[in-house]
Amino acid sequence: MTIAPVRVESAVPVEAQPATQQPKGRKGLVITLVLAVAAIFWISPLALLVITAVRPLSDFIGNGPLSWPDAFTWSNFKDAWGIGNFATTYRNSALLALMKVPLGVLISAMLGFALAKLRMKFRRTVMFTVFLGLTIPIYIAIVPVFIMMRQAGATDSLFGLIGPYLAFGIPFEVLVLQSFFRQIPDEIIEAAKVDGAGDWRVFFTMILPLSLPALVTVAILDAVATWNEFLFALILLNSDAHKTIPVGLLNFQGQFANNNTGLAAGILIAVVPILIAYTLLQRWIVGGLTAGATKG
Amino acid sequence: MFALPALVVYIAFLIYPALSSLFFSLTNWDGLSATYKFVGLENYVKLPSDPVVVEAVRNNLIWTVVTIAVPTVIGLALAIALNGKVHGKPILRLIFYTPAVLPLVSIASIWGWLYNPQYGAINSFLRLIGLDGLAQPWLGQDSTALWAVMVPAIWLRTGFPMLLYLAALQGIPNELYEAATVDGATRWQQFWHVTMPSLRPAHYIVLALSLIDSFKVFDMIYAMTYGGPGTSTQVMGTWMYFNVFQYYQAGYGTAIAVVITLVAIAVGIPYVRSQTREAS
Numbered sequence: 001m002t003i004a005p006v007r008v009e010s011a012v013p014v015e016a017q018p019a020t021q022q023p024k025g026r027k028g029l030v031i032t033l034v035l036a037v038a039a040i041f042w043i044s045p046l047a048l049l050v051i052t053a054v055r056p057l058s059d060f061i062g063n064g065p066l067s068w069p070d071a072f073t074w075s076n077f078k079d080a081w082g083i084g085n086f087a088t089t090y091r092n093s094a095l096l097a098l099m100k101v102p103l104g105v106l107i108s109a110m111l112g113f114a115l116a117k118l119r120m121k122f123r124r125t126v127m128f129t130v131f132l133g134l135t136i137p138i139y140i141a142i143v144p145v146f147i148m149m150r151q152a153g154a155t156d157s158l159f160g161l162i163g164p165y166l167a168f169g170i171p172f173e174v175l176v177l178q179s180f181f182r183q184i185p186d187e188i189i190e191a192a193k194v195d196g197a198g199d200w201r202v203f204f205t206m207i208l209p210l211s212l213p214a215l216v217t218v219a220i221l222d223a224v225a226t227w228n229e230f231l232f233a234l235i236l237l238n239s240d241a242h243k244t245i246p247v248g249l250l251n252f253q254g255q256f257a258n259n260n261t262g263l264a265a266g267i268l269i270a271v272v273p274i275l276i277a278y279t280l281l282q283r284w285i286v287g288g289l290t291a292g293a294t295k296g
Numbered sequence: 297m298f299a300l301p302a303l304v305v306y307i308a309f310l311i312y313p314a315l316s317s318l319f320f321s322l323t324n325w326d327g328l329s330a331t332y333k334f335v336g337l338e339n340y341v342k343l344p345s346d347p348v349v350v351e352a353v354r355n356n357l358i359w360t361v362v363t364i365a366v367p368t369v370i371g372l373a374l375a376i377a378l379n380g381k382v383h384g385k386p387i388l389r390l391i392f393y394t395p396a397v398l399p400l401v402s403i404a405s406i407w408g409w410l411y412n413p414q415y416g417a418i419n420s421f422l423r424l425i426g427l428d429g430l431a432q433p434w435l436g437q438d439s440t441a442l443w444a445v446m447v448p449a450i451w452l453r454t455g456f457p458m459l460l461y462l463a464a465l466q467g468i469p470n471e472l473y474e475a476a477t478v479d480g481a482t483r484w485q486q487f488w489h490v491t492m493p494s495l496r497p498a499h500y501i502v503l504a505l506s507l508i509d510s511f512k513v514f515d516m517i518y519a520m521t522y523g524g525p526g527t528s529t530q531v532m533g534t535w536m537y538f539n540v541f542q543y544y545q546a547g548y549g550t551a552i553a554v555v556i557t558l559v560a561i562a563v564g565i566p567y568v569r570s571q572t573r574e575a576s
């Protein structure tokens with residue numbers, strides 16, 4: 001299995017479509033219809049959420065959750081935004097992603113480069129140990145990390161999250177990046193070295209630019225994971241001023257238990273940026289996730 | 297030089313904490329006081345007689361089997377359907393994968409809201425189609441709570457196998473099907489003798505990554521049921537958390553974490569080895 005980011009749509013030639021998959025128009029239409037019904041069903045929780053978020057609470061309670069609204073309003077979003085403290089949690093989550101993602105991708109790319117292209121002692125052992133991190137659940141680390149941060153005075157601070165987030169992101173990022181780097185021909189690196197380029201120059205002026213697609217994919221997936229992370233944020237952050245979106249949303253959910261329309265609006269506020277990013281960047285996300293599925 | 301920054305971070309915030317958890321699991325530390333005593337394997341010996349641990353192990357097992365099997369089968373079916381001449385393929389694929397990018401906490405919120413006994417869409421729908429008798433507090437009773445939490449897990453975990461299988465299906469050469477057709481194989485035979493064997497690498501990745509993922513279950517349970525009602529939806533991850541942060545039994549809690557981590561590592565090692573071999 002080669003874990004190399006391939007973009008599904010562009011990487012696969014059109015004529016590779018299997019022969020069985022050539023039903024006549026009518027059969028294709030039937031499958032499309034079945035899939036469309038399934039898709040509507042699949043997306044219905046989110047659709048209901050949107051409809052509920054834009055109707056007044058009285059309308060929701062009067063007509064039930066499955067009815068079409070009699071009236072529309074934006075006030076749920078205004079209420080939810082204020083009470084849910086979303087201005088703060090948004091800022092915190094964005095700040096964290098901005099600090100963590102570039103740093104994580106950079107140090108993972110450096111390690112990936114060393115594993116793929118440099119002579120290195122204990123290469124296999126290092127690789128095995130780092131990949132092993134993929135299997136390790138976060139909760140094995142929370143008690144010692146909590147103690148460590150308390151001693152360092154870094155609990156209840158966004159900075160305290162960066163170290164653990166980096167560490168748990170490294171295995172996946174290194175796995176993807178080193179396999180991408182390995183496909184870069186050794187000849188061009190040798191050629192650059194003959195011309196007097198050092199390892200750093202090779203890394204910054206050749207490896208990174210040539211690997212841009214992989215770097216973008218890894219950065220996006222890492223940003224999604226950072227934005228969504230819950231357990232470390234839950235144990236390390238106490239005060240409302242420092243909470244990230246997932247922890248903030250959990251608190252908000254408790255406060256709005258009886259206000260269905262406000263709750264729907266709050267959940268939407270929390271997920272809309274990720275939904276927009278996903279829709280715009282889905283080619284990259286899909287490519288990164290399906291890397292390695294096509295080759296034995 | 298290049299390896300150093302990542303390795304330092306990795307060791308400081310993952311390897312070292314994991315190993316010190318191993319140490320704490322051999323003590324009677326409460327998580328607060330400055331002192332603790334070394335108690336050997338006592339925490340581990342206590343595990344089997346803790347009824348909640350027994351329940352949590354059972355729930356972990358059910359969770360693992362159901363949230364791997366169901367999404368894999370649905371994902372494969374969707375991938376095969378999407379691989380045909382279907383209209384609107386990109387949008388369909390977009391929709392089926394959407395739940396997978398949402399924060400787990402928001403998925404928990406959405407489904408908690410759908411399951412609301414009085415105003416939730418699920419009970420409303422059952423009443424609408426005349427099945428009033430089936431309307432029930434899905435998350436509020438022992439008999440249904442675990443299953444009710446697994447439904448959103450299936451919802452969010454179907455997209456990944458679908459994408460992988462779709463990519464793998466597109467890599468199967470046409471000629472295999474043509475040859476099978478010439479030999480008179482039916483569609484069903486083609487599926488079992490051409491499609492499935494060709495998907496073996498994809499099956500392997502789906503299974504390995506789903507297994508690794510399923511042992512990490514925490515967020516969904518914590519945010520949807522908080523382990524309840526009673527202890528009926530406790531899994532090892534949440535029970536560890538409760539012991540450490542609610543009952544101040546950090547030593548015992550970390551022992552729970554160590555056990556499940558060892559299982560996760562044991563299950564994940566073949567995959568890790570194959571990736572390392574691949575890269576050497």
